[in-house]
Amino acid sequence: MQLELLGFTVRDVRFGARTDLAGGVLTVDKDALASHLLEDPDLAEVRLAIARPGDSTRIIHILDAVEPRLKVKGGGDFPGFLSTPTPVGAGVTHRLEGVTVLVTGTLSGAADSQGLKESIVDMSGPAARYNPVSGNVNLVIEVAARPGASPVESAAASRKAALKAAVYLASPTRGLTPDRRESLALPPVDGALPRIGYVMPAMSEGELHTTFFYGRSVQSLPALVHPNEILDGALVSADYWIACHRSPTYLYQNEPVIRSLIARHGRDLEFAGVLLCRCLITSQDEKMRQASQTAKVARMLGIRGAVVTMSNGGHAYLDQMLICRELEQAGVATVLGVDEYSDADGSDFPLVTTVPEATAVVSMGNQEQIVDCPAVDTVLGGTAFLAGNSYEKAFGQAPGSALSVALRQIYCSTNQLGWSTLRGRAY
Amino acid sequence: MSTFRIVHYLNQFFGGLGGEEKADAAPTLRAGPIGPGVLLHDLCRGQAEVAATVTCGDNRMAEHPAETLRAVLDLVREAKPDLLVAGPAFGSGRYGLACAAVCSAARQELGVPAVTAMSPDNPGAESRGAHVIVAISGPTASTMKADLERLARLAVKIGRREPLGAADDEGYLPSGRRVNEFGTKTGAERMVEMLLRKVRGEPFASEVVVPAFEPVPPAPPVRDLSTATLAVVTTSGLVGAGNPGGVESWRATKWEKYDISGLSELSPDAFTCVHGGYDTRHIRANPNRAVPLDALRASEREGRIGRLHDVLYTTVGNVMPVLRASQFGREIAAELRSAGVEAAIFTAT
Numbered sequence: 001m002q003l004e005l006l007g008f009t010v011r012d013v014r015f016g017a018r019t020d021l022a023g024g025v026l027t028v029d030k031d032a033l034a035s036h037l038l039e040d041p042d043l044a045e046v047r048l049a050i051a052r053p054g055d056s057t058r059i060i061h062i063l064d065a066v067e068p069r070l071k072v073k074g075g076g077d078f079p080g081f082l083s084t085p086t087p088v089g090a091g092v093t094h095r096l097e098g099v100t101v102l103v104t105g106t107l108s109g110a111a112d113s114q115g116l117k118e119s120i121v122d123m124s125g126p127a128a129r130y131n132p133v134s135g136n137v138n139l140v141i142e143v144a145a146r147p148g149a150s151p152v153e154s155a156a157a158s159r160k161a162a163l164k165a166a167v168y169l170a171s172p173t174r175g176l177t178p179d180r181r182e183s184l185a186l187p188p189v190d191g192a193l194p195r196i197g198y199v200m201p202a203m204s205e206g207e208l209h210t211t212f213f214y215g216r217s218v219q220s221l222p223a224l225v226h227p228n229e230i231l232d233g234a235l236v237s238a239d240y241w242i243a244c245h246r247s248p249t250y251l252y253q254n255e256p257v258i259r260s261l262i263a264r265h266g267r268d269l270e271f272a273g274v275l276l277c278r279c280l281i282t283s284q285d286e287k288m289r290q291a292s293q294t295a296k297v298a299r300m301l302g303i304r305g306a307v308v309t310m311s312n313g314g315h316a317y318l319d320q321m322l323i324c325r326e327l328e329q330a331g332v333a334t335v336l337g338v339d340e341y342s343d344a345d346g347s348d349f350p351l352v353t354t355v356p357e358a359t360a361v362v363s364m365g366n367q368e369q370i371v372d373c374p375a376v377d378t379v380l381g382g383t384a385f386l387a388g389n390s391y392e393k394a395f396g397q398a399p400g401s402a403l404s405v406a407l408r409q410i411y412c413s414t415n416q417l418g419w420s421t422l423r424g425r426a427y
Numbered sequence: 428m429s430t431f432r433i434v435h436y437l438n439q440f441f442g443g444l445g446g447e448e449k450a451d452a453a454p455t456l457r458a459g460p461i462g463p464g465v466l467l468h469d470l471c472r473g474q475a476e477v478a479a480t481v482t483c484g485d486n487r488m489a490e491h492p493a494e495t496l497r498a499v500l501d502l503v504r505e506a507k508p509d510l511l512v513a514g515p516a517f518g519s520g521r522y523g524l525a526c527a528a529v530c531s532a533a534r535q536e537l538g539v540p541a542v543t544a545m546s547p548d549n550p551g552a553e554s555r556g557a558h559v560i561v562a563i564s565g566p567t568a569s570t571m572k573a574d575l576e577r578l579a580r581l582a583v584k585i586g587r588r589e590p591l592g593a594a595d596d597e598g599y600l601p602s603g604r605r606v607n608e609f610g611t612k613t614g615a616e617r618m619v620e621m622l623l624r625k626v627r628g629e630p631f632a633s634e635v636v637v638p639a640f641e642p643v644p645p646a647p648p649v650r651d652l653s654t655a656t657l658a659v660v661t662t663s664g665l666v667g668a669g670n671p672g673g674v675e676s677w678r679a680t681k682w683e684k685y686d687i688s689g690l691s692e693l694s695p696d697a698f699t700c701v702h703g704g705y706d707t708r709h710i711r712a713n714p715n716r717a718v719p720l721d722a723l724r725a726s727e728r729e730g731r732i733g734r735l736h737d738v739l740y741t742t743v744g745n746v747m748p749v750l751r752a753s754q755f756g757r758e759i760a761a762e763l764r765s766a767g768v769e770a771a772i773f774t775a776t
Contacts, residue, residue, distance in 0.1 A: 129609070194626045196619075206706060256615030268623055305626040307618045313746070314704055335622040337614055338635065341746050346605040348748040354637040360625050361635040362618045365607040407607075418614025423634060425593040425608050426601035 003228040007180035021172040042157035045144040059121040061104040061382040065250035068096035070170035080215020089228030094173040103162035104381030110151035119243035127373040130413040189266040197303040201279035203311040212236040220290040222275040227258040244413040279316035295326035305333040317352035328357035339414035340366040363424035373403040432478040434508035435464040442482030452484035456502040470579035479506035485521035510586040515544035518566035523551025531556030561600040655769040658736035662744025663717035664702025676703030679743040688737035692721040704745040
């Protein structure tokens with residue numbers, strides 16, 4: 001499976017009369033894009049705005065982030081949503097580098113913890129470096145579902161809008177010469193190199209919070225996936241929970257562990273593939289079945305070591321630790337990616353749970369660290385912080401105010417896929 | 428900044444009094460550096476002076492800890508230190524325990540900052556109090572020079588009230604506090620690098636060291652449930668309607684109690700749920716799903732349990748710090764015990 005990923009650098013995005021890409025400037029016909037999105041009968045309203053790096057802008061109510069992509073050859077765009085759910089990861093794909101679609105909104109009718117938790121992106125100031133999109137030009141699409149839509153329908157409408165907008169923005173690249181070409185494949189390598197796998201438990205809980213693999217929720221049995229599939233749009237996020245943990249579609253399209261493993265394939269290791277499974281499993285039997293099946297498949301694949309990440313919090317830690325235990329007991333070395341739940345001063349025990357086999361743990365930082373976010377000129381995405389975050393005193397304020405909040409509220413700040421250089425260290 | 432004064436604590440051996448035959452030596456105070464203190468003094472390069480040395484036999488400290496520690500502290504106080512340095516104790520258990528005890532006491536009772544050095548597996552490393560920095564040393568004095576260099580560097584920083592960097596960078600044992608920092612490599616790169624080292628059998632340093640939790644032994648079985656008083660304690664986040672006590676939906680700082688005497692079940696008009704970690708709709712519709720008061724009353728009527736305790740204890744068990752949860756547990760257990768409750772059902776979520 002070979003993927004030609006062709007990158008088009010975008011330095012700025014502007015609204016204009018006609019959508020095109022020239023000289024690194026993406027011009028977007030606002031009305032045309034809005035009517036394209038509003039063809040979905042579940043969508044009542046869209047508002048478009050641009051947030052640039054360094055702007056005094058705060059974006060709230062973020063539902064998902066997507067990198068603009070266009071599948072040119074060898075499959076469809078976002079299979080399972082905008083095309084048939086057949087494998088991607090081969091052929092030719094165009095990407096816009098330096099741009100994200102940020103879709104925002106509230107999930108109307110959703111009750112407290114099954115709904116949306118607040119999520120903040122600051123485009124400048126000390127909080128900006130904690131999120132993965134403040135260095136990009138962001139097209140912010142605030143959506144409202146039709147009145148009476150259920151929370152699941154609202155979320156689905158926002159998702160469709162984000163994916164359609166991502167394809168729409170990348171469409172002008174058709175026929176243009178890319179700025180960067182990457183050829184992604186896993187060719188045969190020297191048999192002496194260690195075979196390494198990536199065990200990727202993606203969040204799925206309830207009817208609203210999930211991760212879609214070709215349009216269907218991930219399951220609790222490990223699926224062997226070619227890394228190119230994930231980089232090419234096979235995984236789509238429906239993660240609306242704690243902001244710091246979020247794994248948006250953007251981070252799947254640019255999955256950092258996959259990128260790191262592909263870069264070393266043939267040099268330091270043989271990348272055997274991704275074992276995609278689930279976390280936030282609620283049944284003990286299902287947890288055990290997944291962990292033991294993952295270890296079994298890893299052994300069958302001859303894997304000597306595996307990176308094991310996680311997504312979200314709470315039970316996800318237990319799912320990860322059980323996988324670690326089973327893999328280690330089957331003779332597969334593991335490294336775990338976690339974030340820390342300590343106190344604001346870092347003095348509490350940092351993990352939710354552990355097993356003795358967890359001897360190699362990488363920390364993406366303590367989500368309780370307080371960050372000061374200065375007041376901003378512009379707020380995009382909504383007009384007031386979400387209710388239902390009663391533990392966050394800062395959310396009683398106007399959203400453009402100076403805030404002192406835990407990293408927990410900052411988009412993807414301690415995400416366990418490891419996109420950031422943030423880490424928790426012992427003092 | 429002017430030079431600050433170090434008072435150095437040594438055992439009988441490093442203090443030049445003698446070997447095991449002098450292990451009962453009483454605490455003594457002498458001016459200036461002695462033994463390893465001479466090199467320590469030089470390594471402070473004029474920023475600090477080893478002004479005095481207190482020596483004491485290891486056995487005396489181990490066998491008469493209270494009075495010996497008191498005598499040592501008196502001598503330390505007399506020498507007017509800005510900083511107490513003890514050791515290095517290397518792998519010596521008695522010496523390490525003495526260094527940790529003297530440092531903790533100097534810090535707590537004299538308000539003097541303190542630093543010591545020993546090997547990580549020295550029992551003194553476990554016993555040290557908060558705020559005592561332990562520099563890592565080798566297990567024997569064969570690494571004396573490198574160990575004293577590390578100790579001197581830390582001593583100067585601590586004496587000058589400069590903030591210390593991360594434990595790995597500075598060479599001290601983690602104090603239990605963790606701090607976020609930006610590094611040069613992403614988490615993904617660090618995971619892959621650590622995995623390659625682990626698979627190749629090369630040394631690697633986990634970024635989180637997993638501690639062993641204290642096991643909680645199960646209580647003995649209830650001897651006769653049909654005569655026992657039973658209580659319910661819940662971390663499900665069930666609270667009175669309107670959450671009058673303001674229990675937080677996450678990292679709760681309080682627990683509450685509700686009088687349930689005379690209630691046959693929990694009504695959704697009287698109780699709600701403020702837990703922030705799960706879908707609470709079903710419990711809000713029927714609070715008995717979190718605390719099965721209806722079923723417990725039936726058991727009471729049928730004589731399967733003696734009596735249901737009149738007080739329901741609740742909190743939100745969502746990302747609660749371990750230390751706070753332990754404290755809540757002790758407080759609630761004390762109340763249950765004094766009320767004669769023999770067993771409790773814990774409903775979680």
